[in-house]
Amino acid sequence: MKSFLSIKDLSVQEIYSILDLAEQLDRHPRPEILSGKIIGSLFFEPSTRTRLSFISAAYRVGAKVIGFDSPDASSIKKGESLRDTIKMVEAYTDAIVMRHSIEGAAKFAAEISRVPILNAGDGANEHPSQTLLDVYTIKKQLGTLENLKVAFVGDMKYGRTVHSLVKALSNFRCSFYFVAPEIIQLPSYLVRELKERGIPYQLLQNYEEILPQIDVLYMTRIQRERFENQEDFQRVSGIYKISKDKILGKCKEEMIILHPLPRVDEIAIDLDDTKHALYFQQAANGIPVRSALFAVALGAKKLDIPEQAEKNRVDSFEKSRCRNMMCVTNYEETDNKVIRTSYGDYCYYCGKEIQL
Ligand code: ASP
Ligand code: ASP
Numbered sequence: 001m002k003s004f005l006s007i008k009d010l011s012v013q014e015i016y017s018i019l020d021l022a023e024q025l026d027r028h029p030r031p032e033i034l035s036g037k038i039i040g041s042l043f044f045e046p047s048t049r050t051r052l053s054f055i056s057a058a059y060r061v062g063a064k065v066i067g068f069d070s071p072d073a074s075s076i077k078k079g080e081s082l083r084d085t086i087k088m089v090e091a092y093t094d095a096i097v098m099r100h101s102i103e104g105a106a107k108f109a110a111e112i113s114r115v116p117i118l119n120a121g122d123g124a125n126e127h128p129s130q131t132l133l134d135v136y137t138i139k140k141q142l143g144t145l146e147n148l149k150v151a152f153v154g155d156m157k158y159g160r161t162v163h164s165l166v167k168a169l170s171n172f173r174c175s176f177y178f179v180a181p182e183i184i185q186l187p188s189y190l191v192r193e194l195k196e197r198g199i200p201y202q203l204l205q206n207y208e209e210i211l212p213q214i215d216v217l218y219m220t221r222i223q224r225e226r227f228e229n230q231e232d233f234q235r236v237s238g239i240y241k242i243s244k245d246k247i248l249g250k251c252k253e254e255m256i257i258l259h260p261l262p263r264v265d266e267i268a269i270d271l272d273d274t275k276h277a278l279y280f281q282q283a284a285n286g287i288p289v290r291s292a293l294f295a296v297a298l299g300a301k302k303l304d305i306p307e308q309a310e311k312n313r314v315d316s317f318e319k320s321r322c323r324n325m326m327c328v329t330n331y332e333e334t335d336n337k338v339i340r341t342s343y344g345d346y347c348y349y350c351g352k353e354i355q356l
Contacts, residue, residue, distance in 0.1 A: 003110040003117040004293055006351070007128040007164045012171045017303040018292050019136050025061070025295070026288035033300045034063040040093035041067030042085070043120070044100040049261055049283060050120050050130070054097045057290030061300075066092065082332055083112055090115045095297050104328035104349025111334075116297040123326050124158045124226050125350055130260050131164040133289040137282040138216060141256050145169065151177040153207050153240050154220035154266060156186040158227070161260040162220060163190060175200035177214065179207045181236045184222065189346070189353045196343040207240070211251050217242075217276075219259045219266045243268035247276065258282050313340040314348055320356055322347040 004010075010018070039058045043051050051069055058065050082105060089096055090113045098106055099120040106119035121127040139145050150169060152162050156178045166176060166186075176194070178186045178201065185203055194201045204210065207217070219242065227233040242257070259267060259279040271277050295301040316335045327350040329336055337348030338356065345354045 002297065003106075003113075003119075004128060004297060005107045005110055005117065005119045006126050007131045007168045009128075010168075014303055015132070015135065015168065015171075018132060018289070018296065019139060021295065021301055021303075022132075022136055022285075022288040022292040023140075025291050026285075029060060030295075031060060031062050033295055034058070034061040034298055037063040037094045037298055038092065039063050039065045039067075039294065040089045040096040040098075040115075041065050041069075042089065042096060042098040043067070043069045044071045044098070044105075045121070046070055047099055047121070049286075050099065050127075053283070053286035054118075054120060054129075054290050057287045058294055060287060061291045061294055063094075063294060063298075067097075082109060082328075086112050086117075095294065101326075102328045102331055103324060103326045104347065104351070107349050108328045108332055108334055118293060118297060121160060123350075124160050124163075124223070126164045127160045127260070128164050129286070129290055129293060130161045131168045132293070133282060133286045134161070134165050134218075134258060134260070135168055136285050136289050137258060137278055138256070140285070141278060142215060142254065145172040145174075148172070148174045148215040149177070149210075149213055150174050150216040150218060151179060151207055151210055151214045152218045152220065153179040153242075155184050155222045155236075156180040156220075157184040158223035159220045162186075162218070165218065166190060166194075170194070170197065170199050177202050177204055177207070177210050179204045179210075179240070181205060181239060183232055184236055187352075189344075189351070192343065192353075208246075208250075211247070213252075215252065215255060217247075217251070217255060217257045219257060219263070219279075221259075221262065221264050221266060238265055241265055241268065242271065244270045244274065247271060248274065251276070314338070315340060317356060320354070322350060322352060322354055324350050324352040326350070327352065 055065050086109045095116045097118045101123050103123040103125035105122045110117040256278045257276045322329045339346045347354050
């Protein structure tokens with residue numbers, strides 16, 4: 001593994017190997033393995049948790065971190081392209097962690113950069129390191145990733161953590177429930193993918209009926225900042241709020257509640273001290289998982305697994321552009337690459353379906 005851009009880049013074996021390495025680092029910290037290395041932390045979009053977690057994870061394995069935490073602090077405000085920013089920062093660092101509001105930005109950066117890029121969230125697209133800490137938490141608590149019933153509740157449309165976690169758990173024979181109002185249900189390209197792969201799923205508006213069967217309840221924040229109009233946001237804001245009286249005695253004894261945080265009002269604080277509440281532990285697990293990612297990306301640890309061949313064909317289409325207005329192809333000069341699968345064509349950068 002060089003760059004880490006999408007959870008889809010990892011095979012099941014690779015996911016397990018990274019989780020194992022994270023567990024080792026959790027048990028036996030190795031503050032020396034990346035000493036002398038410099039990590040660039042480029043947050044073009046605000047973040048508290050993910051940024052602090054990546055920085056802390058880097059320090060824990062001995063690396064130093066430079067960077068910025070808002071585009072206001074960089075030359076982007078002066079109109080510098082992402083291409084030029086990456087070309088410059090690669091000379092100063094051994095790896096770059098980046099968060100950007102444009103979808104496919106990390107994938108584009110990885111094409112340009114000589115140093116590995118770790119995607120810390122690209123718009124509404126993906127948040128793959130969050131997914132690794134989600135699966136790390138699930139495996140640690142439930143002992144397995146296989147055959148679980150997972151309910152996602154809240155914002156399925158803009159919730160990038162949902163998109164990445166579904167892609168990961170699709171490899172482990174899990175079944176999914178997506179609970180959301182229609183206007184923020186799961187994007188059609190993901191629904192289609194689940195259908196094509198024969199993965200069991202249901203799109204629902206309420207969670208009460210399915211609560212007794214599920215193993216993981218993954219709550220999410222409605223992503224206010226990504227709505228095109230605020231009236232739509234007002235219609236769905238505050239729609240799902242769980243609390244002790246709605247959960248206790250109505251779910252499996254071992255069911256866990258996860259949330260990528262920050263929470264707004266989706267989970268009442270009276271649930272925090274119950275055995276189901278795993279969200280703070282989940283956030284803490286970000287440290288060993290991200291330390292493991294750095295160690296692998298910088299070659300300090302080798303994953304003992306064969307290289308994966310690109311399974312689908314990738315073609316360039318000079319004239320056709322991705323229609324997703326938030327895609328990096330609409331902001332930077334790219335090759336307009338398209339991934340061609342047996343069930344449709346997808347933008348190489350943002351992963352959205354493309355009509356050629
Ligand atoms: N977006 C959230 C924040 O700003 C969480 C994160 O950083 O991932 O804290
Ligand atoms: N922290 C997550 C993210 O950055 C979830 C959220 O912000 O609601 O996507």
